[in-house]
Amino acid sequence: MSVLTEKINAIIKPENLVYSKSPLLNDDSMHYCPGCSHGVVHRLIAEVIDEMGIQEETIGVSPVGCAVFAYNYIDIDWQEAAHGRAPAVATGIKRVMPEKYVFSYQGDGDLAAIGTAETFHAVNRGENIVMIFINNAIYGMTGGQMAPTTLVGQITSTTPHGRNVDLNGYPLKITELLAQLPGAAFVTRQSVQTPAAVRKTKKAIRKAFEIQAQKKGTAFVEVVSTCSSGWKLSPVASNKWMEENMFPQYPLGDLKDTGRADASLYKVKG
């Protein structure tokens, strides 16, 4: 036995453990590409559900897109939604079981393109659900096509010469728009490219679930994410590209933290 192995074995002992996998995450290897943000966000959701002790009361709604198989990894009940319809599906579940925790998990194409109507109206109704939004500015599952959040000039398989506003319009800052809706209780934009960012995102997800328990309205957490395969960059280069290009367009931080609006502000007079 080498000196190094001896030293390592001396360290790897149960009493020295400072981190272990959430019991809600199973041992299946994830289908996500190296460098993808989905796995980290899955882990954070699993940790929050476990730490809040709400495994038996939580139902997840997975989207169409890379995260369609989210139900394979987190050990809770799941319902898989049609493309873009997760907020409607989550609404249906929550309305008939208001005592349960319900969250949707969607990518940018799902939430901000095909499901825009469902997204806006669920938030506008102030549905007491958590919405997790993974924004990596590209369609991953279908092979790297333009997303509503794709940046101007960004190359994708359907914008091979870069996104051009004359042809494709502008990147959609849907989170800013949702923060304007009176039904939104908590709207935040986070990322998971550094340990510090991961910790902040976990806090935001935890807060979102707590807001659901308090029935304050919709809690919306965007996670600006990387897609190394779609962007055709290494994981390290993807993080750098995200920080340099995504963050200026999609700045991190809380956009709203007031709870849903007071209905009297909107009421007719007579």
Place this chain on the structure above:
Amino acid sequence: MGELRLMKGNEVIAEAAIRCGCDGYFGYPITPQSEVMETLMTLRPWESTGMVVLQAESEIASIHMVYGAAGAGKRVMTSSSSPGISLMAEGISYIAGSELPCVIVNVQRGGPGLGTIQPSQADYNQATKGGGHGDYSLLVLAPASVQEMHDFVILGFELAFKFRNPVMILADGVIGQLMEKVELIDQRPRWTNEQISEISGDWATIGKSKVRKKHVITSLEMDSNMMENNNLRLQAKYNKMKAEEVRYEEINCDDAEYIIVAFGSAARICQKTVQIARRKGVKLGLIRPITLFPFPEKIISGYASRVKGFLSVEFNAGQMVNDIRLAVNGKTRVEYFGRMGGIVPTPDEVEEALEQRFLKEDLCRY
């Protein structure tokens, strides 16, 4: 005897839903069925039975809300009319593919496109042949009276849970807007959580307890062999429906030389046609399919070797006539008569059509 009332077909859908213990209704306004949600909102069942009623932002959203709530093992429903049902096609396919129970009411209007708000039966093919993508079938009930609008909501939920399959009540603008006497069932309680666990505990996504494996409701399967197995399981279920759930009504068929096949409001008109023809000495009978899927093909093929012809009467361009032809399989003549665009023919018009298509020709032959 239950409570008797004079009610509109659309209103009675709402009343029956509340009384049978329905857990939720999700819908979007569209003529000629808006009274369904209006009645529910007026009656406020969330204060009495706890039933949820929600106006969605679109028919797309409402059917996916139904999908979500049905996943919870709850008895949930929606209603719409033709263009709205087209929007729901995606969600209906998902519900069928995921094998969830629900009731969908289509109070049909004329099409295609925006068409008209007048009555029609032009969604027969859409309802009975799936309507959305993939190999699936709905169990389709066709009410011909306000009483049946009531009864089929209750029956619909029973069948939906028996087969874990969406059930469609395929009505039309006539039945939806018609006012008739109806006998209502007494209020039944909604299912308790314990009952739901007992009935749907092996699949519903109601929160994973520590003692069971997680439940996943999905129609997705990437393995072709597994997906084919899923399809075969669905087909076996549809065959079971064909074996067990065919419903129809026969009127004056015993000695009939000619039989009209008609469903819904068309069947009511044809009932009068039978009387008119009989007075003229024509031995006419009527078969009214009550389930459009499963289609009463056996009873029709049984009569095929005995009658001189079938006349399919439909408020469309001739859709059910093809199912009759399949059942008859060339053994006798099958003709079609119908009106479109929201026009409802008179009993005499149908009788004339019968004479034109069969009697004149047959008399010449003798």
